[in-house]
Amino acid sequence: MIDLYDLNEKELEKFFEKIGEPAYRARQLINWLYKGINDISEITVFSNDLKNRIKEKAYIGRLSIVKKQLSKDRNTIKYLLKLKDKNVIETVVIKYRFGYTQCVSTQVGCRMGCAFCASTINGMERNLSSGEMIEQILAAQRDLGHKISRVVLMGSGEPFDNYDEVLKFVRCINSDNGLNIGQRHITISTCGIVPGIMKLADEGLQVNLAVSLHAPDDEIRSQIMPINKKYGIADILQACKYYTLRTNRRVTFEYALIRGFNDSIHHAVELARLLRDMLCHVNLIPVNEVNNQFVRPSEERIQEFAKTLQNRGISTTVRRELGSDIDAACGQLRRSYMNSIGK
Numbered sequence: 001m002i003d004l005y006d007l008n009e010k011e012l013e014k015f016f017e018k019i020g021e022p023a024y025r026a027r028q029l030i031n032w033l034y035k036g037i038n039d040i041s042e043i044t045v046f047s048n049d050l051k052n053r054i055k056e057k058a059y060i061g062r063l064s065i066v067k068k069q070l071s072k073d074r075n076t077i078k079y080l081l082k083l084k085d086k087n088v089i090e091t092v093v094i095k096y097r098f099g100y101t102q103c104v105s106t107q108v109g110c111r112m113g114c115a116f117c118a119s120t121i122n123g124m125e126r127n128l129s130s131g132e133m134i135e136q137i138l139a140a141q142r143d144l145g146h147k148i149s150r151v152v153l154m155g156s157g158e159p160f161d162n163y164d165e166v167l168k169f170v171r172c173i174n175s176d177n178g179l180n181i182g183q184r185h186i187t188i189s190t191c192g193i194v195p196g197i198m199k200l201a202d203e204g205l206q207v208n209l210a211v212s213l214h215a216p217d218d219e220i221r222s223q224i225m226p227i228n229k230k231y232g233i234a235d236i237l238q239a240c241k242y243y244t245l246r247t248n249r250r251v252t253f254e255y256a257l258i259r260g261f262n263d264s265i266h267h268a269v270e271l272a273r274l275l276r277d278m279l280c281h282v283n284l285i286p287v288n289e290v291n292n293q294f295v296r297p298s299e300e301r302i303q304e305f306a307k308t309l310q311n312r313g314i315s316t317t318v319r320r321e322l323g324s325d326i327d328a329a330c331g332q333l334r335r336s337y338m339n340s341i342g343k
């Protein structure tokens with residue numbers, strides 16, 4: 001059986017062709033699908049006969065909410081969602097003045113093994129399909145009664161380890177027949193898979209690229225991110241420059257500040273030197289304490305680190321703490337759920 005959300009417009013046209021229907025049915029179906037309907041029988045523009053023929057081959061996927069947590073300030077909502085095969089994933093919605101931003105998962109778990117990240121503790125179970133990524137947004141919209149206006153691929157998983165489905169997802173949610181989310185309102189975050197960055201640069205898209213850097217040199221980075229042994233910092237920065245060349249977009253570097261590890265002023269100076277000729281922005285994130293191994297620096301140190309970068313001409317912000325009271329660091333809610341069911 002096919003999940004209809006897994007098919008893009010072209011594939012839906014082929015689907016209808018196969019059951020002897022004209023291609024325009026695809027457009028009609030999409031209009032209904034993205035309203036977030038629950039069942040094929042709700043599509044009033046289709047005859048009962050057509051609905052039955054669709055049902056013989058396909059269904060409308062829907063993720064159920066297993067758990068929902070609200071931060072104290074009520075601006076961050078974290079959902080644990082159940083997939084058809086009973087795996088669970090998480091997604092987070094953050095309410096800003098300008099609208100709702102959703103952090104979407106791209107895989108069940110992750111195989112990249114970053115030392116500070118809860119998503120990778122049990123490795124990777126499987127890739128998510130584009131439909132399962134879309135369904136995360138529809139589940140949140142249904143629950144909130146609001147439209148999601150921005151999407152960041154910063155949930156569990158490495159987007160470029162699931163490249164094709166991620167790109168299909170991006171094109172579907174960007175389509176004006178789909179969710180109509182602007183390309184510039186979509187951010188793909190990667191741990192630095194160089195071929196993925198290069199490929200994305202040539203897609204003709206205007207999406208934002210974020211790279212999880214977290215260190216000013218290879219020696220430090222390799223200690224917490226095993227992928228750095230394959231794609232070192234110099235290669236990553238080269239790929240980012242190519243991304244900017246092709247898209248004219250500035251790249252964001254994520255830098256999780258870890259006390260006594262990568263948070264000294266010397267590290268900030270090194271980072272500034274590394275990024276001095278790049279069109280970029282640095283986003284400092286006080287590390288979310290997943291286990292006792294990684295501790296965030298003091299507020300003074302965080303500000304000092306930011307100032308050091310800014311004084312050297314690097315555009316820098318400190319990410320506002322969002323929902324740290326609800327295990328908002330990616331993978332943490334799923335992790336505590338898995339623990340509670342003894343997995």
Ligand SMILES: C[S@@+](CC[C@H](N)C(=O)[O-])C[C@H]1O[C@@H](n2cnc3c(N)ncnc32)[C@H](O)[C@@H]1O
Pocket residue numbers: 116117118119153154155156157158159189190191210211212254256285286287288289290329330
């Ligand atoms: C979960 S990852 C998913 C996207 C992609 N795999 C990546 O690494 O960029 C999203 C962001 O969360 C960051 N992150 C993961 N665990 C964290 C933690 N404990 N504290 C702060 N940031 C964390 C990652 O480094 C990355 O910048």
Ligand code: SF4
Pocket residue numbers: 110111112113114117118119120155156157158190191212
């Ligand atoms: S930070 Fe990203 S790449 Fe690293 S383990 Fe977590 S999800 Fe995977």
